[in-house]
Amino acid sequence: xxxxxxxGRRALxxxxxxxxxxxxxxxxxxxxxxxxxxxxxxxxxxxxRQGDPVVVVLDLGLPGMDGIEVCRQVxxxxxxxxxxxxARAEEIDTLIGLSVGADDYMTKxxxxxxxxxRIGVMLRRPRGTGPQDAAHEPLRFGALSIDVLGRExxxxxxxxxLTRTEFDVLAAxxxxxxxxxxxxxxxxxxxxxxxxxxxxxxxxxILHIRQKLADSATEQKYVRTMRGVGYRMGTGQ
Numbered sequence: 001x002x003x004x005x006x007x008g009r010r011a012l013x014x015x016x017x018x019x020x021x022x023x024x025x026x027x028x029x030x031x032x033x034x035x036x037x038x039x040x041x042x043x044x045x046x047x048x049r050q051g052d053p054v055v056v057v058l059d060l061g062l063p064g065m066d067g068i069e070v071c072r073q074v075x076x077x078x079x080x081x082x083x084x085x086x087a088r089a090e091e092i093d094t095l096i097g098l099s100v101g102a103d104d105y106m107t108k109x110x111x112x113x114x115x116x117x118r119i120g121v122m123l124r125r126p127r128g129t130g131p132q133d134a135a136h137e138p139l140r141f142g143a144l145s146i147d148v149l150g151r152e153x154x155x156x157x158x159x160x161x162l163t164r165t166e167f168d169v170l171a172a173x174x175x176x177x178x179x180x181x182x183x184x185x186x187x188x189x190x191x192x193x194x195x196x197x198x199x200x201x202x203x204x205x206i207l208h209i210r211q212k213l214a215d216s217a218t219e220q221k222y223v224r225t226m227r228g229v230g231y232r233m234g235t236g237q
Contacts, residue, residue, distance in 0.1 A: 041065025142236020
């Protein structure tokens with residue numbers, strides 16, 4: 001889709017409902033994005049690879065390759081923000097979508113203005129999480145090393161591939177290891193105070209971080225659940 005001159009930010013809208021996809025593209029263009037459109041999963045992966053978008057709006061129920069598989073493949077080469085759309089409100093769809101690397105989700109029908117606002121919130125996220133930005137040494141918790149400035153995580157010396165949102169959640173916890181964060185407190189730090197949605201989104205990202213750190217829910221070496229309150233960083237011992 002051709003657009004007028006923009007800020008250089010590129011978005012990819014993926015939905016087999018072509019009329020809806022074009023409406024979303026129009027809103028994004030007015031918000032300063034260059035927009036690519038895809039109506040099936042295979043085209044979506046190729047356009048994501050070629051166009052290097054900063055955000056992908058991705059429908060779950062695509063023909064052929066569904067949104068879950070598209071998300072999984074895009075995550076092998078891109079850390080762009082992914083906002084998943086679903087017409088199915090069942091929790092399992094949301095959890096599966098987020099477990100392969102989606103940053104946020106919305107259930108159809110939705111307000112187009114709210115979707116644009118959600119994207120704006122994601123892109124306005126502060127990349128730092130506090131005073132540790134001035135530090136040059138990685139934060140260490142046993143075998144876990146978190147380089148906030150470099151946005152890199154290593155476990156036993158091996159790199160851990162986190163999405164942008166997963167890294168932001170982990171960095172927020174690591175920056176204040178003695179603090180217990182409620183879900184809302186993490187949302188305020190990572191998503192921003194104007195984000196509106198289901199706060200259980202935090203639980204899904206915590207689950208995925210634990211999976212990537214081989215940190216079982218029973219052992220909780222790195223991310224601890226403080227029952228009835230929220231989460232805090234563990235010592236890694």
